[in-house]
Amino acid sequence: xxxxxxxxxxxxxxxxxxxxxxxxxxxxxxxxxxxxxxxxxxxxxxxxxxxxxxxxxxxxxxxxxxxxxxxxxxxxxxxxxxxxxxxxxxxxxxxxxxxxxxxxxxxxxxxxxxxxxxxxxxxxxxxxxxxxxxxxxxxxxxxxxxxxxxxxxxxxxxxxxxxxxxxxxxxxxxxxxxxxxxxxxxxxxxxxxxxxxxxxxxxxxxxxxxxxxxxxxxxxxxxxxxxxxxxxxxxxxxxxxxxxxxxxxxxxxxxxxxxxxxxxxxxxxxxxxxxxxxxxxxxxxxxxxxxxxxxxxxxxxxxxxxxxxxxxxxxxxxxxxxxxxxxxxxxxxxxxxxxxxxxxxxxxxxxxxxxxxxxxxxxxxxxxxxxxxxxxxxxxxxxxxxxxxxxxxxxxxxxxxxxxxxxxxxxxxxxxxxxxxxxxxxxxxxxxxxxxxxxxxxxxxxxxxxxxxxxxxxxxxxxxxxxxxxxxxxxxxxxxxxxxxxxxxxxxxxxxxxxxxxxxxxxxxxxxxxxxxxxxxxxxxxxxxxxxxxxxxxxxxxxxxxxxxxxxxxxx
Numbered sequence: 001x002x003x004x005x006x007x008x009x010x011x012x013x014x015x016x017x018x019x020x021x022x023x024x025x026x027x028x029x030x031x032x033x034x035x036x037x038x039x040x041x042x043x044x045x046x047x048x049x050x051x052x053x054x055x056x057x058x059x060x061x062x063x064x065x066x067x068x069x070x071x072x073x074x075x076x077x078x079x080x081x082x083x084x085x086x087x088x089x090x091x092x093x094x095x096x097x098x099x100x101x102x103x104x105x106x107x108x109x110x111x112x113x114x115x116x117x118x119x120x121x122x123x124x125x126x127x128x129x130x131x132x133x134x135x136x137x138x139x140x141x142x143x144x145x146x147x148x149x150x151x152x153x154x155x156x157x158x159x160x161x162x163x164x165x166x167x168x169x170x171x172x173x174x175x176x177x178x179x180x181x182x183x184x185x186x187x188x189x190x191x192x193x194x195x196x197x198x199x200x201x202x203x204x205x206x207x208x209x210x211x212x213x214x215x216x217x218x219x220x221x222x223x224x225x226x227x228x229x230x231x232x233x234x235x236x237x238x239x240x241x242x243x244x245x246x247x248x249x250x251x252x253x254x255x256x257x258x259x260x261x262x263x264x265x266x267x268x269x270x271x272x273x274x275x276x277x278x279x280x281x282x283x284x285x286x287x288x289x290x291x292x293x294x295x296x297x298x299x300x301x302x303x304x305x306x307x308x309x310x311x312x313x314x315x316x317x318x319x320x321x322x323x324x325x326x327x328x329x330x331x332x333x334x335x336x337x338x339x340x341x342x343x344x345x346x347x348x349x350x351x352x353x354x355x356x357x358x359x360x361x362x363x364x365x366x367x368x369x370x371x372x373x374x375x376x377x378x379x380x381x382x383x384x385x386x387x388x389x390x391x392x393x394x395x396x397x398x399x400x401x402x403x404x405x406x407x408x409x410x411x412x413x414x415x416x417x418x419x420x421x422x423x424x425x426x427x428x429x430x431x432x433x434x435x436x437x438x439x440x441x442x443x444x445x446x447x448x449x450x451x452x453x454x455x456x457x458x459x460x461x462x463x464x465x466x467x468x469x470x471x472x473x474x475x476x477x478x479x480x481x482x483x484x485x486x487x488x489x490x491x492x493x494x495x496x497x498x499x500x501x502x503x504x505x506x507x508x509x510x511x512x513x514x515x516x517x518x519x520x521x522x523x524x525x526x527x528x529x530x531x532x533x534x535x536x537x538x539x540x541x542x543x544x545x546x547x548x549x550x551x552x553x554x555x556x
C-alpha cells in the first residue's frame with residue numbers, strides 16, 4: 001500500500017498536519033462522548049425482548065366485588081380479540097397466574113381477593129410476526145387503560161417478560177420510616193411525582209389500602225334465648241352472600257360426588273350501598289327458624305360494628321417500608337430517575353430537609369428526608385431494574401479500568417517504556433468513538449430506540465485487545481526496520497504502517513463479518529454493533545493516529 005506509506009510519511013514530515021490529526025481525533029472523542037449526556041445515544045442494561053406471551057395485572061379498588069373485577073377483565077379481552085397476533089388469553093379471577101419468570105419476584109402468585117385478576121396473553125410465534133411483543137404492549141397500554149378503567153382507582157398494568165434478571169419493576173422507590181402514616185403520605189407523593197415523569201407508566205404503590213369494614217358481633221345471650229344455633233347464623237350468611245352446598249349428586253362421568261350449590265340471584269345478594277344502614281337493612285330481611293318453628297330476624301341476634309382493616313406490614317432490613325413501582329415505556333431507566341429525583345428534591349424541600357446520600361455507588365441517588373417539625377427521618381432508596389442497570393455498568397466500568405491497568409503494566413514490562421505503553425493504551429481507548437457513533441447510526445435505522453447496553457460494553461472491553469494488537473504490530477515492525485535495516489525513523493514508521501495494514505484490514509473484516517449476525521439479535525445487537533463500529537474505529541486509529549504519536553516519541 002504505497003499510497004498509505006506516502007500519506008503517513010507526508011503527515012509526519014509536517015508539524016501542522018500532525019497537530020491536525022491529533023486535534024481532530026480528540027474532537028471526535030469529545031463529540032462521541034457528548035452523545036451520552038445529550039441523549040443522542042441512550043444507555044440501558046438490556047433492550048426489550050420479544051416473547052410469545054405477556055401478562056396484564058388488574059387491580060380494582062379495594063372492596064370491589066368479583067363481578068366488578070370481571071367487568072374490567074371482559075373489557076380488556078374485548079380489545080385483545082381485535083388483535084390478529086393474539087392466539088388466546090387466560091383469565092385468573094381473584095388470584096394471580098401460576099408462577100412464571102416475570103412473576104417470580106413480582107409476587108403475582110401471592111395475589112388473592114375479589115379485587116385482583118391476571119390475564120395471560122399468548123401470542124403467535126415471535127419469529128413469524130412483524131410486531132415485537134414489547135411494541136404491542138406499548139401500543140395497547142394507553143388503549144386498555146383509557147377504555148377499561150371502569151372504576152376511578154382501577155390500576156391496569158402491562159407486564160412483559162424481562163430480557164435480563166427478574167426485578168420487582170423497572171424503577172422501585174423504597175420508602176422507609178418509623179411511622180406508617182409517614183410511609184403512606186410520602187408514598188402517595190412519590191407516586192404522584194412518578195406519574196408526572198415522562199417515560200414512566202404503570203405507577204403503583206405496593207401497599208394495602210385503608211378502608212372501613214363492618215364486623216358482625218353475635219349476641220350469645222340473645223342467641224341462646226331465641227333457640228338459634230351459631231351454625232344457623234353462619235349458614236344463612238353464606239347463603240345470602242356467597243352460596244352454600246346443600247346436597248351432592250353422583251355422576252358416571254366423575255369418580256367423586258358432585259356438590260350442588262344453592263346460590264341466590266345477583267340482585268338479591270347485592271347491597272344498594274356500602275353504608276352501615278344498608279347492611280343493617282339487608283340483615284333485617286333475613287329470617288331464621290328456631291326450634292319452636294318461629295321466625296327470628298337476623299339483625300336482632302347480631303350487632304354491626306365499624307372497624308378499620310388490618311393492612312399488611314412490609315419490612316426490609318428490619319425497617320417498615322413500602323414500595324412505589326413504575327415501569328419504563330421503551331426508554332432507559334436512568335433519565336426518568338434523574339428527572340423524578342430532581343422533582344422530589346424540589347417538592348419535599350418545602351416540608352423536609354433533603355439530604356443527598358454521598359458516595360459513588362447506586363446509593364448516591366438515595367435521599368434522606370428530615371421533617372422540619374418533628375425531626376422524623378424518612379429514607380427514599382432506589383431499586384429495581386434501574387439499580388441492576390447501574391450496578392452492571394459500574395461493574396463493567398470497573399472491569400474496563402482493570403483491563404486498562406493490566407494491559408498498561410504488561411506493555412511497560414515488555415517495552416520498558418511508559419511512553420510507548422501510553423500510545424498503545426490511548427489508541428485502544430479511542431475505539432469508544434466507533435462504538436458510540438455506531439450506536440447512533442444504528443438508532444437511525446431501527447423503529448425502536450437502539451440502546452447502549454451491557455453487551456455493548458462487553459464488546460468495547462473485547463476491542464481493547466484487538467486495538468492493542470494492531471498498535472503492537474506497527475511499533476514492533478517499525479523498531480525492527482530501524483534496528484535491523486538502519487532505516488530512518490520517519491520512513492520506518494511509514495513502511496511499517498503500509499506493510500502491516502493488510503493483516504490489520506483482514507483481521508477487521510473477519511471481526512465485522514463474524515459480528516454481522518449478532519447485530520440483528522434483539523439482546524446481543526449492542527455487542528455486534530460495538531464490535532463492528534469499534535473495529536472500524538480501531539483500524540483508523542491504528543493506521544493514522546498511532547503512527548503520528550510514534551514519530552514524536554523518543555522511545556521508538
